[in-house]
Amino acid sequence: MYVAVKGGERAIDNAHAWLAEERRGDPSVAELSIAQIREQLTLAVNRVMAEGSLYDPDLAALAIKQARGDLIEAVFLIRAYRTTLPRFGASHPVDTAAMACDRRISATFKDLPGGQILGPTFDYTHRLLDFALAAEGLAPDAAPEAEADGTPVPHVTGFLAREDLIQPEPDGPATPRDLTREPLDFPADRPLRLQALTRGDEGFVLSLAYSTQRGYGKNHPFVGELRIGTVPVEMEIPELGFSIELGEVVLTECETVNQFTGSKTEPPQFTRGYGLVFGQTERKAISMALVDRALRWEELGEDNSGAPAQDVEFVLYHADNVQATGFLEHIKLPHYVDFQSELELIRRLRAEAMATTRQEAAE
Template sequence: MYVAVKGGEKAIANAHALLAKRGRGSADAPRIDYPQIRDQLGVLVSRVMAEGSLYDPELAAKALLQAQGDVLEAVTLLRSYRTTLPRFGITVAVDTVGLPAERRVSATFKDIPGGQQLGATFDYTHRLLAEDLETPDVATPTAPVDEPMPRVTDLLGADALIERDRPDEGWTDPDPGDLTREPTVFPMSRAERLQALSRGDEGFLLSLGYSTQRGFGNNHPFAGEVRVGEVEVEFFAPEIGHAVPIGRIELTECQMVNQFVGSADQAPQFTRGYGLVFGRAERKAMSMSLVDRTLRHEEFSERVVSPAQDEEFVIAHSDNVEAAGFVEHLKLPHYVDFQAELGLIRSLRREFQARHGTEASATSTSTSTSTSTSTRSEENA
């Protein structure tokens, strides 16, 4: 580290002071506080919570403030803090079937039970910079729709037009591994892959999802349903013998419906891609569902022809904290390594020059002889 360099410790302290000064900005401007970030930059806070693998809007807002808006630095801070927390157990799997959606849209059917709910979205804005950001007057929101909102995939499943979401009626999900406490081992189960994708880098997953639509992964999807809303979290308390609610969290869920022509032993049907992430993160959930379906190629005997189908490539490179660590460590001192490389390059260059210097001398002598012969021939002529 730079601490080992003469004066390095003082230089690092000065660097910290300069960082704090740069982050504070003009002393004439009021200091931003984390409640403002939490309440007014909700989409950004959701991304930090998802990639930081910790649902806590206040902590995510504090991390963003400390990181001066650097999302990856905030994610790193949140994950580091997460490792210090005690673990009391595992919550009951959340029930997203009855997710009371603040926003729910489907690109497959115009009229669906419960209706389409646009909610808060950028989808229909003009993408023009506003002169001011004052909140416009809106009509009083209507009461939530009481009509049930079955999943679109369940409607297709009723006619066996889409693969089953579980092998048989009596099948239950096995307890998934915990990527935060256990080493990653390939190949992974689908539950472990979804866990890794849920906290993966949004930009990376977006690029991979886009690649599958351009022909790199044989993925031709329809957005079966995208939902955003709050769901209750329950924890099973052994001392009282049943689950108790401990709070509510906001989630975004995406179910992609993908084409599948069938095979010799499988009837033609639609297949599923799934995405579930913390907070308001539709782009992330959709990208995740695209990549999830692409990584299921073995289940459908599909050829592997693209990076998005390579499980190890996708999972190992989707973790932005690990990726940043490898890239940014290059800024740290590598003096000894570089001196070794420098000595090797100098030695190789000396060998190269010695070898090619002899060849150059031989070539030069041959050229001089040819020139003299040519000159005499011209004189004789």
């Protein structure tokens, strides 16, 4: 039971004022600008855009500032704002093979056609605190200029497909269900599952992915390819009769390659897991690909080991951090009537138990 709170407007106003003061911090310290957050906390901005389902670095940076760095709260703010935006149409599917890659690696093919691009990565850093960063104003060493030649970069899995060594992807629905406009329901096909995973909480999806690698889902793949870069977004304009480019977005795409022993109708070959996320969000994209593959056990005719990552309802119902936060944090709101009924019940049970004990002692 939820009860209305009356007479607390002044306390709530004061709490808001205190929150604003805490958000600002010491006035003698320069205030963070939206541009600073956008440019220097890029990975946090990318996560908020991905889980908020809205590609706008400035708005994501504003949400992070408003939320005092609480990324789940920032995601909540972005999703709430997103619901106020009108929708004028739908863009064409992006062509990730035409991505201008800042980073492109493969754990399966060393001599990758088009070359491996390490890009900006923590992979080869020593994970030691760099105290030079505390010396504000020092400019970093300039990175060498990388020029894209505009040539499409084929996906690694395409090379396996030429030899029929990887399962072809079945055609999905012409118009997939839209999780941002319709509530989640079951059965959930793969396009809907991928939508839920791409906006799911990174930590939760990461934990599920790790569980599959440890045996709870029999899923230990190779990273066929991980790529990060910019792709154009195009939309058909009916009045013009042709498509125009609306802008560009940065995406992280991951395809994993998993062994598949085959079935009565399918020969032994590789299968894939897939992840696609806004911004440079490679941990999330890899995790998403692992969980996507774990959820495909039924369509591939595999056994269900009972692992959490193989339970589509468990995964999708609990991946959404906004829904999880709302249900979790509502218990700190007033539940006075609920607790009073529980309190009376416990008192009555204790009284009955004590009466029984006294009666047994008297006998």
